Amino acid sequence: MSVDWLIPAILTIVTAATPLVFAAVGETVVEKAGVLNLGVEGMMIMGAIAAFATAVSTGSGFLAVIAGAGAGLLLALIFGVLTVYFQSNQVATGLALTIFGLGLSALIGHSYVGKTFEGLAKLDIPGLSDIPVIGPLIFGHDGLVYFSVISVIIVAWFLNRTRAGLLVRAVGENHDAAHSIGYSVTLVRMGAILFGGAMAGVGGAYLSVAYTPLWVENMTAGRGWIALALVVFASWKPWRGFLGAYLFGGITIIQLYAQGMGVEVSAQFLSMLPYLATILVLVVISRDSAKARVNAPACLGKNFHVSV
Amino acid sequence: MLLRLEQRPEVSKSMVYASPLIAVVLTILTAMVMFALLGVDPVKAIATFFIEPISTLDGLAELCVKATPLILIGVGLALGFQANVWNIGAEGQLIIGALAGGGLALAFYDHSSIFLVPAMLVSGVIGGMAWAAIPAWLKTRYNTNEILTSLMLTYVGLLVLSYLVHGPWKDPEGQNFPESRLFHESALLPILIDETRLNVGWLLALLVVVAGWLLISRHIIGFQIKVIGMAPMAARFAGFKEKRLIWLTLLISGGCAGLAGVIELSGAIGQIVPSISPGYGFTAIIVAFLGRLHPVGVFFAGLLMALTYLGGDSAQITMNMPNAVIGVFQGMLLFFLLASDVLIRYRVRIGPHKVQAEVAE
Numbered sequence A: 001m002s003v004d005w006l007i008p009a010i011l012t013i014v015t016a017a018t019p020l021v022f023a024a025v026g027e028t029v030v031e032k033a034g035v036l037n038l039g040v041e042g043m044m045i046m047g048a049i050a051a052f053a054t055a056v057s058t059g060s061g062f063l064a065v066i067a068g069a070g071a072g073l074l075l076a077l078i079f080g081v082l083t084v085y086f087q088s089n090q091v092a093t094g095l096a097l098t099i100f101g102l103g104l105s106a107l108i109g110h111s112y113v114g115k116t117f118e119g120l121a122k123l124d125i126p127g128l129s130d131i132p133v134i135g136p137l138i139f140g141h142d143g144l145v146y147f148s149v150i151s152v153i154i155v156a157w158f159l160n161r162t163r164a165g166l167l168v169r170a171v172g173e174n175h176d177a178a179h180s181i182g183y184s185v186t187l188v189r190m191g192a193i194l195f196g197g198a199m200a201g202v203g204g205a206y207l208s209v210a211y212t213p214l215w216v217e218n219m220t221a222g223r224g225w226i227a228l229a230l231v232v233f234a235s236w237k238p239w240r241g242f243l244g245a246y247l248f249g250g251i252t253i254i255q256l257y258a259q260g261m262g263v264e265v266s267a268q269f270l271s272m273l274p275y276l277a278t279i280l281v282l283v284v285i286s287r288d289s290a291k292a293r294v295n296a297p298a299c300l301g302k303n304f305h306v307s308v
Numbered sequence B: 001m002l003l004r005l006e007q008r009p010e011v012s013k014s015m016v017y018a019s020p021l022i023a024v025v026l027t028i029l030t031a032m033v034m035f036a037l038l039g040v041d042p043v044k045a046i047a048t049f050f051i052e053p054i055s056t057l058d059g060l061a062e063l064c065v066k067a068t069p070l071i072l073i074g075v076g077l078a079l080g081f082q083a084n085v086w087n088i089g090a091e092g093q094l095i096i097g098a099l100a101g102g103g104l105a106l107a108f109y110d111h112s113s114i115f116l117v118p119a120m121l122v123s124g125v126i127g128g129m130a131w132a133a134i135p136a137w138l139k140t141r142y143n144t145n146e147i148l149t150s151l152m153l154t155y156v157g158l159l160v161l162s163y164l165v166h167g168p169w170k171d172p173e174g175q176n177f178p179e180s181r182l183f184h185e186s187a188l189l190p191i192l193i194d195e196t197r198l199n200v201g202w203l204l205a206l207l208v209v210v211a212g213w214l215l216i217s218r219h220i221i222g223f224q225i226k227v228i229g230m231a232p233m234a235a236r237f238a239g240f241k242e243k244r245l246i247w248l249t250l251l252i253s254g255g256c257a258g259l260a261g262v263i264e265l266s267g268a269i270g271q272i273v274p275s276i277s278p279g280y281g282f283t284a285i286i287v288a289f290l291g292r293l294h295p296v297g298v299f300f301a302g303l304l305m306a307l308t309y310l311g312g313d314s315a316q317i318t319m320n321m322p323n324a325v326i327g328v329f330q331g332m333l334l335f336f337l338l339a340s341d342v343l344i345r346y347r348v349r350i351g352p353h354k355v356q357a358e359v360a361e
Helices: A006-032 A040-058 A061-085 A090-112 A134-139 A143-161 A161-173 A175-179 A185-211 A221-233 A238-260 A267-286 A287-297 B013-037 B040-050 B056-080 B092-107 B115-144 B145-168 B200-218 B220-230 B232-237 B242-269 B280-290 B295-319 B327-342 B355-360
Strands: B001-007 B345-352
Touching: A006 A040, A006 A134, A006 A143, A006 A161, A006 A221, A006 A238, A040 A061, A040 A090, A040 A185, A040 A221, A061 A090, A061 A185, A061 B327, A090 B280, A090 B327, A143 A161, A143 A185, A143 B200, A161 A175, A161 A185, A175 A185, A185 A221, A221 A238, A221 A267, A221 B145, A238 A267, A267 A287, A267 B115, A267 B145, B001 B040, B013 B040, B013 B295, B040 B295, B056 B092, B056 B200, B056 B220, B056 B242, B056 B280, B056 B295, B092 B115, B092 B145, B092 B242, B092 B280, B115 B145, B115 B242, B200 B220, B200 B242, B200 B295, B220 B232, B220 B242, B232 B242, B232 B355, B242 B280, B242 B355, B280 B295, B280 B327
Parallel strands: none
Antiparallel strands: B001 B345
16 A cells, blocks of 8 residues: 555645635635625636736746736726725626626637646755655645745735734724724725735636646636635635635545546536535534624625715 | 715616616727727627627527526526525526426427426426525525525536436437437427527516516515615514525526526427536626616516627627627626616716815705
8 A cells, every 4th residue: 555646636735725725815805805806706717818828928937927916906906996986786796707707718718729838837946855755745836836825824914913904804894983083995995806806816827827737718617706615614814714725625636536546426426526515614604693793894795985 | 086976865766777778888889999909890890799680580589589598587586686685506597497397308208298398397497496495595594605505506507417418318329429319399399480499488588577577566575575685674673584585586586597497498409418508597697787676677688688699699600709709798788887887876076075065055
């Protein structure tokens, strides 16, 4: 009995979890500011196509990721202008963002079907990366994996330890109070929305330049929605979101390895697992309605307008 | 900032109706600019998109065929949205409804009976309802967000469909294509106009529009739905049973989606294929908003959105434009609609606040 399969399995979990980490951590900040952006799926897929198009035409993984972040940010800008300045319904606007993003990405991606990109370079530190077991697990990922961990650390620190983070939370808990002591609810929310968009874009970029370096229509396959569920699962805490993402990565791996281990189940049923797990997780986390209310930002989903 | 929004004393009735028109005009203008940038003659593109498809009787019939599922689902969703119940998994409910109806057609493949089609329709409604009952149960029992659960179930529904057409329901004589057998004559909806695909489903959609209108404007349940959406506290005070309304709106919207699925299957397609719907369940969300969450409005919005599907097809054929342009149009339309909806509750004022002056008056 060997454990040869263990290291590749863990590496697969990491790659499956990383896009979710980006999207979920970004959305955590957005929701902490009291905004529910259901357009994560749309921003991710736009990030994916923008990154892939850039990767194919420039060959640079770095530029690709920047382009992904930019595309997510631009889509988030539409959402922000509509909900913050035009007072539009956040649920409806988020849905519109997803529909728009899926359509536009397919339109742009039309000419990129079948193109290939060699994928992001893996970290390779002579000596360290060659250590058995620990080497590939700790020193053998692509840059974005490390960046995802760093972003969780920064966001957790920002929200809990900085004055600006406190302001974001204050705007999400009680926008009227934050406004009345002189803070700009509008600016804080726009900032949070744009950050969330850029992060979702990077998550999408990870899918198209690292996870499976090619372009397929609708390739996000609901990961944006799973990220939204993860935010609820994590009770709006960045570290728990990170944990949740890895849990989902683990579920993805069952899918890939079950058939290899000779389990006689149709591929379709295995593919259902992440979605069913999402539902299960939501049920477990929201069944205690009092607790769910305490954790959720009090102004989540409510628009703010200065009434003179 | 020079432009600012000022809350109107009450909502503007005229803007409620003007806003969708503004949105449509803005979408068309933006589309023309987009086409011009892509190097396509904008006038010709708009004509290909919106006029060419309905310039023949066949085209008009096809418009109704495409509008049928959109109107059916849109009416159901509009009821739920009014009560703040966000069923966005209509696509999944459509698929499960279609499978419930289509399964019956396959099970009674060798039988011809006049009861088969009605049984399929009922089965489709029940299938859609059953799929929507899951988020309803989870929401009322476990307080789970219906947006996420209904959407997750859409992905599950798509995979169920994929499993069935690749596995047990695959046509045994179909050279391994992932498709079911062609339905028997008696499992197909009667055609209304010869040589077209316009079928009885269209009449059912009209019926649902009328029923939805009666429910929302003439029935106590419609009143409760509106109150719970606009003033949840007041609804609780009045003793309206919130959970019952959640169940009701989800079951109605699920049933409508299921019906749309089975009509699409036995009216327009005639067999079970891997992609039953080009996203009707999602487009119906736009239809519901564009139709002002009112059944009659949904009817017109459904026709308009059906036209974008036809336009997308004709643009693909004559101008070699990818089909995905439809989604861009639809999303853009919803953006413009949501933006112009601000005018319902707010006025745009130019210049700084003039609080004192208003008080003095």
